[in-house]
């Protein structure tokens with residue numbers, strides 16, 4: 178059995194599911210992801226710079242209750258001017274766009290992260306982020 182093939186299929190299915198959620202319920206909760214898998218994605222991709230504990234900033238701001246929060250809202254974190262003037266609210270869709278391509282979503286921002294191309298991993302990650310509030 179091809180491991181790569183199986184992973185690709187899983188990723189493709191995630192894309193489909195995420196797509197369906199966009200189409201059916203754009204403003205409702207982000208229900209497609211697997212929070213446990215999302216915790217692993219967070220640990221591997223984000224935890225170096227972000228804590229999920231309220232009030233704990235690392236290289237990046239705390240992501241406690243980030244879903245629904247306005248961008249650059251943590252008072253004691255030094256955001257880039259680009260982030261401060263982005264005008265974003267961190268909906269699941271907006272986080273998805275940012276995590277896909279941080280430098281495109283916030284040009285001039287200071288998050289040194291290249292982006293997460295795997296849609297399934299992003300859906301899981303966002304489900305996890307949404308669960309910590």
Ligand code: HEC
Pocket residue numbers: 219222223224225226227236237238240243247248249250251255256257258259260261267272275276283285286287288289290293302
């Ligand atoms: C190398 C460090 C680093 C990594 C890795 C990283 N971030 Fe960030 N993140 C930052 C920094 C720094 C900022 C502030 C950016 C700015 O002000 O332009 C930020 C900002 C953010 C914000 C905006 C928060 C707010 O209060 O407005 C979100 C959401 C976010 N990151 C999510 C993630 C996610 C999810 C991951 C993992 C996929 C991740 N980041 C990986 C450093 C990082």
